[in-house]
Each structure stands twice: as C-alpha cells, then as structure tokens.
Amino acid sequence: MTAHTKESSRRRFRPTLILGVGLAILAIALVLVGCSSGSTTTTAAPSGTPTTGGGAAGGGGATVEVKMEGMAFSAQTVTIKVGDTVNWTNMDQAPHNATAVDKSWKTSTFATGESGSVTFTTAGTFPYICTVHPNMTGTVIVQ
16 A cells, blocks of 8 residues: 555656746746847957947948848848948848857847847958858958
C-alpha cells in the first residue's frame, strides 16, 4: 500500500513540475524577445566604438533606407555623406540585423516590420552582414 501511494504522488507531481518548467521557459523567451525588439539607433563614432540609443538619430544628416527582404539587403551598397544615417527595416519573416564585419557597430536583431539605424560620423567603406544569416552582405560607403 505504501509503494502504491508513493507512485501515485509521483504521477501527480510530474505534471506540476512540467508545467512549472514550461512556464519558466516561456517567461525567459518573452524576456529575450522583449530585449531584442524595437528600433535601434547606433552612431558609428570616430573611435570605432558605437554609441547606442533609441529614437531618431542625431546629426541632422539625410537618412537612407535599406530593406531586408528575400534574405538580402536592398540596396546592397549605399553611398552616403558623413553625418548621414542608414535605416534598415526587416521585411522578412526571419529575424535580421546589420553588423559591421569588423564588429565596430551593429543594430539589434529585429523581427518583421522592426528597424534599426546607424549614423556614420567618419568617412570610409563599411562592409556588413546579418549575423543571423551571414550570406546576407552589404556595404555602406561614407564620403
């Protein structure tokens, strides 16, 4: 009788344990999604160390739009002036980001319809990739 009671209590405990673990995983997933969503603005500083913030990019320069669609950046190469901003918008179902090959700047990873931007404060050629899909490549030329 005692063995039967222990087995019975184990069966009642398992669904509760599974439910608790499932809820914990769900909570962690929601926190991670919340941390990676939304618009991102990054400034490519002369030192190579980006400054990240939210909202509109400062500097008063022009903004060039690049779409992420069909698992590619469109336009793949953009030419801008110092102080201009590039804004990437994800049009795909898959998450994407834009990250300098030399890791000097990056956007957050964002879902469909979300966007992020980088304001370029120094001249140069900046090749970049999507770190989620490294076959997605692009280049920003700053004059």
